[in-house]
Amino acid sequence: MIEVENLSKKYGNNYAVRNLSFSIKKGEILGFLGPNGAGKTTTMRILTCYLPATEGSARVAGFDVFKESLQVRKRIGYLPEHPPLYREMPVTSFLDFVARIKGVPRKRRKERIEYVARRCRLEDVKNRLIQHLSKGYRQRVGLAAALIHDPEILILDEPTIGLDPKQIIEIRELIRELAGEHTVILSTHILPEVTQTCQRILIINEGKVVAEDSFENLSDQLRQAERVSVRVKRDDPAIAERLRAIPGVVKVTAVQAGDGTYAIESSLDVDVREDVARMVVGENWGLLEMRPVRMSMEDIFLKLTTVEEDVASEEKQ
Amino acid sequence: MRNIWAILLRELKAYFVSPIAYVFTVVFLVVSGFFFFSILQWFNMQCMQFMQYPQYAKELNINEMVMRPLFHNMSVVFLMVIPFLTMRLFSEERRSGTDELLLTSPVTMNQIILGKFLGGISAVLLILLLTGLYPLFAFKYSSPEVGPILSGYIGLLLLAASFIPIGMLCSALTENQIVAAVLTFGVLLIFWVIGWSAESASYSAREIIQYMSITDHLEELTKGVIDTKDIVFYVSFSVFGLFLTKMALESRRWR
Numbered sequence: 199m200i201e202v203e204n205l206s207k208k209y210g211n212n213y214a215v216r217n218l219s220f221s222i223k224k225g226e227i228l229g230f231l232g233p234n235g236a237g238k239t240t241t242m243r244i245l246t247c248y249l250p251a252t253e254g255s256a257r258v259a260g261f262d263v264f265k266e267s268l269q270v271r272k273r274i275g276y277l278p279e280h281p282p283l284y285r286e287m288p289v290t291s292f293l294d295f296v297a298r299i300k301g302v303p304r305k306r307r308k309e310r311i312e313y314v315a316r317r318c319r320l321e322d323v324k325n326r327l328i329q330h331l332s333k334g335y336r337q338r339v340g341l342a343a344a345l346i347h348d349p350e351i352l353i354l355d356e357p358t359i360g361l362d363p364k365q366i367i368e369i370r371e372l373i374r375e376l377a378g379e380h381t382v383i384l385s386t387h388i389l390p391e392v393t394q395t396c397q398r399i400l401i402i403n404e405g406k407v408v409a410e411d412s413f414e415n416l417s418d419q420l421r422q423a424e425r426v427s428v429r430v431k432r433d434d435p436a437i438a439e440r441l442r443a444i445p446g447v448v449k450v451t452a453v454q455a456g457d458g459t460y461a462i463e464s465s466l467d468v469d470v471r472e473d474v475a476r477m478v479v480g481e482n483w484g485l486l487e488m489r490p491v492r493m494s495m496e497d498i499f500l501k502l503t504t505v506e507e508d509v510a511s512e513e514k515q
Numbered sequence: 516m517r518n519i520w521a522i523l524l525r526e527l528k529a530y531f532v533s534p535i536a537y538v539f540t541v542v543f544l545v546v547s548g549f550f551f552f553s554i555l556q557w558f559n560m561q562c563m564q565f566m567q568y569p570q571y572a573k574e575l576n577i578n579e580m581v582m583r584p585l586f587h588n589m590s591v592v593f594l595m596v597i598p599f600l601t602m603r604l605f606s607e608e609r610r611s612g613t614d615e616l617l618l619t620s621p622v623t624m625n626q627i628i629l630g631k632f633l634g635g636i637s638a639v640l641l642i643l644l645l646t647g648l649y650p651l652f653a654f655k656y657s658s659p660e661v662g663p664i665l666s667g668y669i670g671l672l673l674l675a676a677s678f679i680p681i682g683m684l685c686s687a688l689t690e691n692q693i694v695a696a697v698l699t700f701g702v703l704l705i706f707w708v709i710g711w712s713a714e715s716a717s718y719s720a721r722e723i724i725q726y727m728s729i730t731d732h733l734e735e736l737t738k739g740v741i742d743t744k745d746i747v748f749y750v751s752f753s754v755f756g757l758f759l760t761k762m763a764l765e766s767r768r769w770r
Contacts, residue, residue: 246619249768271621282616284525286532298521299620343616 199224199351199381200245205254206405207240214240216405217254222398227377229396230385237405238385239279242353245383246276259350272301275349275380279356281340285329289320289339292328293346300347314342317372333360341369345376352382358391370395425491426462426471431484433458444477446470461491518622522630523637526604530638535599540642543596550588551649554581577659578739585649586667586737590674590730594707597675598699600638601682602692604631605764610690618768624761632679632757639675643668663739670736673749677729678703680756687763703729 200222207215215237222228232238243249245256247267255262261269284292293311302310315321318338323331328339337360344352357373358366373382373395384396392399393413401409430437438450438460446468453459464470471488478485530536558581565571608614617627653659678699685698710728713721725731729752732745 243615248615248618268621268623271619274619276615276619278612278615280612282611282613284529284613285611286529287525291528295521295525296616296620299518299617299622301518301621 199226200256200258200383202241202245202256203254205241205244205256206252207237207244207249208252213405215244215251215402218402218405218407219254220400220407220410222381222383224381225378226398227373227382227384227396229392229399230383230402231389231392231399232385232402234387236402238402239355240405241402242276242278242355242383242385246274246353247271272347273350275344275347275352277340277344277352277354277357279359281336281343283328283336283339283343286327288325288327289315289331290324292339293342296343297346302347310346310348314345317345318342319368334362334365337361338365338369341372350380352376352380354382354384356386357384358386358388366391424464424469426464426474427453427459427487427489427491428462428474428478428485429457429459429487430478431458431486432482434483437483440477440481441474444470444473446473458486518626519630519633522617522622522627523634526631526634527637529603530600530634535603536638539596539600539638540645543592543642544645546592547585547589547646547649550592551581551585551652554584554588555652577653577657578663581653582650582659582664582667583737586671586733587730589646589671590733593671593675593678594703595700597639597678598682598685598696598703601635601679601699602686602696604635604683605686605760606690606692606695624764628683628757628760628764631683635679635682636672636676639679640672643671660739663737666739666741667737669741670733670745673736673746673753674729674733677749677752677756680753680760681706683760684756684763687760687767 202221203219205215205218206213218237218241230238230241240249244251245258245263247263247270250264255264257263258270259273261267261273263270284295287295290311293314294307297307297310315324318341320335320338320342323335328336331339337357341354341357344354354373358369361369370391373384376382377397384392386392396413398412399410400407428441438452441447441450441460441462446464447462447470448465449463451461453461462470462474471490475485475488478488530539558575558577561580562572562575565575605614608617650659650664681702682695682699685702686692686695688698689695706727706729709724710731713724713728716724726748732748735742735745
């Protein structure tokens, strides 16, 4: 549905996006992650034909974003980070205006406006001026405007920003519902959102792709070390050193001083759990808890965007 | 065409839900009304003075002595108020991020520009219709000629059509509406007064400078003479302004 090849965008002498390549299949939800200034918004703006790329090409639904931009724009629904709304207009007139410029035929306009208003729960505020709406409602008006022409592709730039928890859940459900009939790109800072909503994750940093896969695969790939968390009843300053002595253990850290919880890291190929359990029981420290630790989305994100060299070397292997 | 119409309608609505259109209309009507009143009063005094001299009374002409100065005064008021009508056209879109909506929709840059231009023209047209009250007064108490009045209005509309693209260009250059308005006013003023320097210029330059002056072309139209030379001037001035606006908007995307 979307193919991006070696896309670069320069502002002055700085690359905002550099040699970006990725593709999205029909009906997929792609999570687009990256720290601030990573080039997420720039990439989305190129895909929506708002900005021309400096180099490289992007095709949306088979149309080139530069050469056949009108065809692309007909097929894309875009919700920018700050929803573009005419504040002086009532919600319904605004949606009507958007429907007109998006080329919704006159006969279907009323029906589409009602449909998106229902879908985004806007019925109560239909006739209010947009400038009098709360941030959450404005966000939903923006989403309704992006959906009005029933686009094949939806591009959402941080759609849940500024919403309360209940609204966030509603919007995420809505996005999940929309997948299948629409292809969705979702950019976000909120990491759990990606694990909950997206099938595939694309992480970019400094304008380059650092990882692209499903959450499970990413998490497996990045587990350079097995981690085990152990909690003992009778804490002793010597415990950490004793555990460190077990063959295969790389690092032992006390998670909270005096709590008796230790995080044990070992090299990938060795399973130290048996030895750890034997020692804790044998020494009669009082085993309370022992569990393997998986990397969370935050860990993956930080790992990929802060220690880039490690990932690069890992990829070579 | 449908896209242009949608943008035109939105522009007009935007004028009339904000105070801009009302302030614009009121200021324009009050100022031009004052001019009409004072010109008429002067004309009345002339009439009374020349009543005893029938041979001079023939020289008194309401078209020449009331309507024509009125059109000139209205054109000066346009110079002052049109920058405020056009200042928001692109700068506000850019500041509030709504240009992102327009430019990612299946509408072309030409459609956006034409929609906004025609929106501005429609606003001016509505206000000019309201000033139709003054000639109506003239018809009630006298018998002026219709032709020169119509051609005068055509002239004012053409004048507005050449002012608005300048305003659009300035608005496209900046996010700040005040900057856009001041810039527009400055550019329009230059084109207004450029004719004054013609007298001191050498012959060949004089012709060119005279031709560039926006006001000189209104001269004939208010007399009732519709000359293609003037029409061509206003239309090409307008089209060139719209073209520059397009260039300004396009170049902004490439930066």
